[in-house]
Amino acid sequence: MNKSLFQEWQKHRSKFSLQWLSYMQRRGKVRFVxxxxxxxxxxxxxxxxxxxxxxxxxxxxxxxxxxxxxxxxxxxxxxxxxxxxxxxxxxxxxxxxxxxxxxxxxxxxxxxxxxxxxxxxxxxxxxxxxxxxxxx
Structure with a gap:
């Protein structure tokens, strides 16, 4: 993920997508590039x-x-x-x-x-x- 994609994600987020992203971040599965x-x-x-x-x-x-x-x-x-x-x-x-x-x-x-x-x-x-x- 890059900063721009993260901002886009935040703009169109749903409850599920926010939970999923948080879950992935806690497990170190999200890397900013x-x-x-x-x-x-x-x-x-x-x-x-x-x-x-x-x-x-x-x-x-x-x-x-x-x-x-x-x-x-x-x-x-x-x-x-x-x-x-x-x-x-x-x-x-x-x-x-x-x-x-x-x-x-x-x-x-x-x-x-x-x-x-x-x-x-x-x-x-x-x-x-x-x-x-x-x-x-």
């Missing part, structure tokens, strides 16, 4: 020049880029229910290779097998990377 500026610039430039997504979609990517920043600064893993963002980032990964290296799992999609994957050590698997999302 900072993304390298050059990677942030790479995505910003990619968003500016791409014609693969609409202006509205570009705004959405800018808003939710916090997830990718944190992934880049840690283990390159994202677990999220947001399939729209997953698809948008997958599209951008063809123009920005750094995005494509991020692994994305959706714990609500049975076909992602997120629980089993996590129990097995959450290893980086090529088919889970954004560059391969939708490819099959």
């Amino acid at each position: 900072e993304c390298h500026d050059e990677k942030v610039k790479i995505l910003a430039e990619c968003i500016e020049v791409t014609e693969s997504i609409t202006l509205k979609q570009k705004d959405a990517v800018r808003k939710d880029f916090l997830l990718v920043q944190c992934a880049w600064a840690s283990d390159e893993l994202i677990s999220s229910l947001d399939e729209k963002m997953r698809s948008l980032l997958s599209v951008l990964s063809s123009e920005c290779a750094e995005i494509g290296s991020v692994v994305w799992v959706n714990p609500a999609r049975e076909e992602d097998g997120a629980v089993e994957w996590a129990r097995a050590g959450a290893r980086v698997e090529e088919h889970r990377k954004l560059r391969n999302w939708g490819a099959a």
Whole structure:
């Protein structure tokens, strides 16, 4: 988590999410990270020049880029229910290779097998990377 993601979390928190975050912090499972500026610039430039997504979609990517920043600064893993963002980032990964290296799992999609994957050590698997999302 980075400071910006923490602020976003606080803005949209629910009773459950606050309890969960507190639980994870007490157990030392939350680590604050900072993304390298050059990677942030790479995505910003990619968003500016791409014609693969609409202006509205570009705004959405800018808003939710916090997830990718944190992934880049840690283990390159994202677990999220947001399939729209997953698809948008997958599209951008063809123009920005750094995005494509991020692994994305959706714990609500049975076909992602997120629980089993996590129990097995959450290893980086090529088919889970954004560059391969939708490819099959």
